[in-house]
Amino acid sequence: MIDKIVNRESYVMENLIKPVDYAAKMGISRQAVYAKIKKGLLPSKNVGGKIYVVVEEKEAAENMPAGAAQTEPGSENVGRLLAAKEETIAVLKETIRDLKETNQMITSTLRSEVELLKEAFGEMKTLYAAQIEHIQNAEEAPIPLAEIAEEDAKTLESDISSETLKSEKRKKAEADDGYITLDAFLEEQGIRKKGLRKRISALAKEQLEKGKKGIKPKKNGIALSPDKAAKLLEKALKKRG
Numbered sequence: 001m002i003d004k005i006v007n008r009e010s011y012v013m014e015n016l017i018k019p020v021d022y023a024a025k026m027g028i029s030r031q032a033v034y035a036k037i038k039k040g041l042l043p044s045k046n047v048g049g050k051i052y053v054v055v056e057e058k059e060a061a062e063n064m065p066a067g068a069a070q071t072e073p074g075s076e077n078v079g080r081l082l083a084a085k086e087e088t089i090a091v092l093k094e095t096i097r098d099l100k101e102t103n104q105m106i107t108s109t110l111r112s113e114v115e116l117l118k119e120a121f122g123e124m125k126t127l128y129a130a131q132i133e134h135i136q137n138a139e140e141a142p143i144p145l146a147e148i149a150e151e152d153a154k155t156l157e158s159d160i161s162s163e164t165l166k167s168e169k170r171k172k173a174e175a176d177d178g179y180i181t182l183d184a185f186l187e188e189q190g191i192r193k194k195g196l197r198k199r200i201s202a203l204a205k206e207q208l209e210k211g212k213k214g215i216k217p218k219k220n221g222i223a224l225s226p227d228k229a230a231k232l233l234e235k236a237l238k239k240r241g
Contacts, residue, residue: 016045016052026084035091132237137190179216179223189233199236207232 019037023030033053036042043054180188182204186197204222207215214228224232 022053028088032088182222185229
């Protein structure tokens with residue numbers, strides 16, 4: 001009875017073959033064998049933490065007890081080898097298709113992430129510009145009129161009215177082409193610090209010399225489009241920081 005059990009277990013183990021040996025026997029690569037096992041195309045069994053290929057009785061005939069099977073003719077071995085080759089090629093093709101699909105998914109995900117980063121950067125840029133404008137307005141807050149003498153207050157009021165009138169005239173004259181002179185833009189933004197005005201003027205001259213869009217010479221100076229003026233201001237503020 002014990003001999004029968006031992007013979008049965010021995011027979012079962014003889015139906016198992018290592019992937020390396022199976023690859024050599026079938027004339028295919030070891031990677032192809034593991035690929036088949038992973039895709040369920042090749043039966044396998046885990047024995048003691050090791051993977052074995054489960055072969056059919058015909059394939060294990062030479063390892064079985066004498067008389068259990070006959071040696072296959074050479075022509076059948078060639079046919080099996082060719083069939084195994086074709087199956088390996090099919091598995092490899094399918095693996096390549098899977099890799100291509102995975103690469104496409106990764107590429108699509110990366111593109112989405114890049115677009116999200118661009119949107120986030122745009123929002124941060126807008127918030128940063130608003131914060132700079134807020135700081136600038138806080139630094140250049142006008143002195144309360146209550147602290148100015150009555151005579152000085154009248155003079156200031158007169159100057160403001162005069163500057164407002166000039167600004168309105170300039171805006172009206174330049175409304176046709178949508179451009180605004182550099183001086184008018186600086187006045188409109190309330191920029192009176194000499195250092196900042198010089199930086200903006202230098203940037204404007206540089207842009208004009210390079211022939212950039214949104215800027216052109218004017219009879220009494222340089223004219224800018226609203227977008228170009230805003231970009232020059234932002235660039236000058238960054239240099240100051």
